[in-house]
Amino acid sequence: MLNTVYWFKRWFLSTNHKDIGTMYFMFSIWSGLMGTGLSIIIRMELAMPGKMLEDGQLYNLVVTAHGLVMIFFLVMPMMIGGFGNWLIPLMLKIPDMAFARMNNLSFWLLMGSMILLLGSTYVDGGAGTGWTIYPPLSSIGYHSGRAVDFLIFSLHAGGVSSILASINFLITTALMRTGVMLILRSSMLSWCLGVTSFLLVVAMPVLAGGLTMLLFDRHFNTTFFDPVGLGDPILFIHLFWFFGHPEVYILILPAFGIISHVVKAGSSKLQLFGKIPMMHAVTSIGFLGFIVWGHHMFTVGMNVDSRAYFSTVTFIIAIPTGVKVFSWIATMAGGYVKNWPMMYWAGGFLFLFTLGGLTGIVLASASLDVVLHDTYYVVAHFHYVLSMGAVFAMFAGFHYWYPLFLGVGMNPLWSKSQFMSMFLGVNTTFFPQHFLGMSGMPRRVQDYPDTMHGFNMLSSWGSILSLMSLFFFLFIVWESLLSKRCLIFPMVRHTESEWHGRGFPRSFHNEAQNPYGMSFEDKTSDKTKVHWGLI
């Protein structure tokens, strides 16, 4: 009885960053499996011409749910809630996050948000609007049931969860650094998560406002988006993408942080190449992300000068991103590149994220985008940067830090072969979609002309390969837990501060005393005799 009470208190009433991080990992992996299942349904539908699902609304619902689940319940929780919660206090050598109780609230609100989303998919035909929920399709006239309302509230709850978590991260990384940890000496993951958090605090409320307006339009007789009352659906599109573009940077910036750590440790280097320019690059990507939202709206009838402006600023984002990719490659140059699974994932990230970025440059040109908007070219682009950018970075980080979190190791040979099959799978799935988009196949449509059968079939085969790779991954994790090959010494250099300390997995509490031994006040001290934390 007491054991049960202890278990309940430990996992439901937690104020411990490691436990909350573990919960976020479990939650995000579960959600990732759900999102993958939804994606398989999509690919099953699109494998052959003609309809497999009787109901077009169901197909639209699956597409919507796939997007929302992957973005809000896989990538963000794992990167920010999972890696962030576990690693930031360890890297900064502090006892816990700044607001340990609010940390728990962020997790449980996210659980509530998932329940609301699941509720939305079950009632009244579901919300078949796409993850962008544009009115008038999402207005009361075309989705008169409860589904869109549940969806709106789900995003509200998830938004509050993210904003509170971001406040927590910003305060922790900005104000809880010990004496010698000048801000430019923070680890790359801290810095990237800090910028991500700032983006979240500023952009999420704008989505909340837009969603509130949609809710009021649906139920309280307002006409924000209804031309009958002199409203305009394009207002929603502006508000959504003002949030939506920073959101996609929120998805990728933590991945940049993780890759920086993985590449540095995997190349046996003491320092990341050009760490401070990298940090400035991250900040500029974050800032520029706020002024490019129009590139998602090139086809709404925008003024040609506005299109020219948005194209130009979007092109500019390629520059800091290029700085980062070149710096990662330079970090690997001349180092002893370890033959570890995490380096395979990191190498895959560098290549495939760059490819995705290049197709992004194609789409940034307004003239080209007018042809390619809402085609599978766009789908291919963002799946390259997400499925192969963010997800590969998550795999890399997971393989790198798994022994830290759990104290056991995954079989490296199987992990490398799982990487190979996943690599083949995702590329087979998404590369053909470039051609489909170029030949005009629209997205979010249940059927397509027979001539497009070939590449669609190929893409669907790829998705099955990815699914099998995912099952293989689950097997690898399961086997590592039952075989219990315990970690004794981490084979990383002393510059990786999260690995310091005794014993893996790390203990419940962190050190009771700041082990750098320097005073907290001494933030301007440059009399550093230590190198640690210099990633």
Add this chain to the structure above:
Amino acid sequence: MGRTGYQLLERSPWPLEVAFGVLGLTSSAVMFFHSEMGDMVPLLMGLSFLTLLHGVVRWWMDMVFESTFKGQYTSFVILNIRWGFKLFVLSEVFFFFSFFWAWFYAGIGEISVKLMGKWPPVGVKAIYPWRIPFLNLLLLVTSGAFSQSSKWAVKCHSKELDVKMGRYYQLAALGLLLVSIILGTLFLYVQSQEYYWCSYSISDGVFGCSFYMLTGFHGMHVMAGLIFLVVCWFRILLFHFSYRHTCVGLLNAVYYWHFVDIIWIFLYFLVYLWPHKLLTGTWLWTF
């Protein structure tokens, strides 16, 4: 706390309770919108709201215990809480930003083309800004000034070691904050009267819905700010901020009150003065 100077919090059930309350409130709200389940809905809504309220109140009570009674609020913790609250206010600023965007989009943006440049649209009578809205502006600004001076009084009360002088400062703080609260309540009353007598409603096209959305959310924030100030008033009464205890709660409450005040100033210029075109009939500037 170890030797780190930060709080090592014990396990707390309040986050779970708040999350439950939010889930219940949102689900019952959806049911309410769709007239589902009849009589059960108000009950569910009430229960969820109470759960949420209880969780939130007990959480803040815990914070009061940790600060005033357990003394866990070192200067590091206070710094975290003050800046964390400022970041929260930043997120609120961007929440209002989205509604101001809608206001501008209709007033001078795309929609204004269909409105033929008329703002307010033809048929909507703008509220005369130099009566009630101006009174509200004066009420809020004065209230802000009084709350600011109550901060000063509390700081003196806290530093003062002589009991009698400390008592005087406490009474001063109570008086100043009370005036601030009364002025804020008056604002809400006056604004409610204006809502009652206004010639247009939230359903009156894009002007009506943007106007009421902006002013309505502002009013909700005023209510929240007032509750915060009232709680601080009682805490001053109960000597929570005496004997060198810091008054983080009051500092945050007054910061929030200033934020609410600044939003009203923006509202006054953009939502009241602009539709009335500053002086009757003429534009001071052209777009």
